[in-house]
Amino acid sequence: MVGGEDDLLRFLDRDAADAVFREHVARATEAAPSADEKVSMASPAVSLMITNRQRADLRALGFSEDTIRCMTPAEAHEHLGLDKPGR
Incomplete structure (x- = not known):
């Protein structure tokens, strides 16, 4: 063979x-x-932008347009309670 x-x-x-x-x-x-x-x-979520709906919710909470314009997305989401786990 x-x-x-x-x-x-x-x-x-x-x-x-x-x-x-x-x-x-x-x-x-x-x-x-x-x-x-x-x-x-998994890495934590990152706030990238403030949506129009979130801007309206911030105005309803008493924030002025200038204040909202100067906010970072993370700050806005914190004020709206969007930075909490389970959301």
Whole structure:
């Protein structure tokens, strides 16, 4: 049989590589965070803008147009209670 020994070595190498791969997958699966951990690992929301609806709500709270114009989105969202968890 020509090349039989080379074929056998390639087969054994592939089998060893598959075993190592399965071992790595098993370790990664064990170390993977659960769905609850993934949620807690998410970065906090960033306030990027003040919407027209939020501007109207701020005016209803007694803020002037000039004050609203000078507010950062984070400040506006804090005044509106939008920075609280669960929102």
